[in-house]
Amino acid sequence: MNEEQLDSLYQQIAEVVVETIPEEWSKVYLYGEVVQGSQTAYFYYYPERSDKVIYSHEITELYTVSELEYTEKWHRLVERIQELWNTFNDNGQETWTNFTMVFDKQGKFNIDFNYDDLSKIDSHERKTIWKYKHLGIIPKSNSGKKHLEKYLSTLE
Numbered sequence: 001m002n003e004e005q006l007d008s009l010y011q012q013i014a015e016v017v018v019e020t021i022p023e024e025w026s027k028v029y030l031y032g033e034v035v036q037g038s039q040t041a042y043f044y045y046y047p048e049r050s051d052k053v054i055y056s057h058e059i060t061e062l063y064t065v066s067e068l069e070y071t072e073k074w075h076r077l078v079e080r081i082q083e084l085w086n087t088f089n090d091n092g093q094e095t096w097t098n099f100t101m102v103f104d105k106q107g108k109f110n111i112d113f114n115y116d117d118l119s120k121i122d123s124h125e126r127k128t129i130w131k132y133k134h135l136g137i138i139p140k141s142n143s144g145k146k147h148l149e150k151y152l153s154t155l156e
Helices: 003-020 056-062 069-089 122-137 142-155
Strands: 024-035 036-048 098-104 109-114
Touching: 003 024, 003 056, 003 069, 003 098, 003 109, 024 069, 024 122, 036 056, 036 122, 056 069, 069 122, 098 122, 122 142
Parallel strands: none
Antiparallel strands: 024 036, 024 098, 098 109
16 A cells, blocks of 8 residues: 555545644544444544643534534545545555544644444444543543443453
8 A cells, every 4th residue: 555645645634624623722633434334533632732622523612613614624524534444445455444543733643543343332332432542531421421331341
């Protein structure tokens, strides 16, 4: 597989995320998923000089960003993620189901691919576990707490 092509796609994905963030930021945690007939993406970022994380889908509520503008950027992000998946698939590589990309303002970058079968875990459970593993966020809802307790019990 062409490393330059992959690097370009990683860069395009990061650029869409950065364009979506309406303020100065220091670090981003992006989740991307592609499974049979469905794909999704969301990210959390830390505003510069803040330890309070912001969820991407709350940007329109917190800032003067229109739903239309945000949705257009989100669709571009999902399209770039689908392109990344297609690149793996077209080059005979094992196709991942999801990934986590972490990058910061200084250009440090890391991406971890996951190949788990996601059909047995609902999206709420996946998101709860991902937020806990990557951001240390403890769920507030009872269902989220149950998902996290179940996950943590598998680690013991």
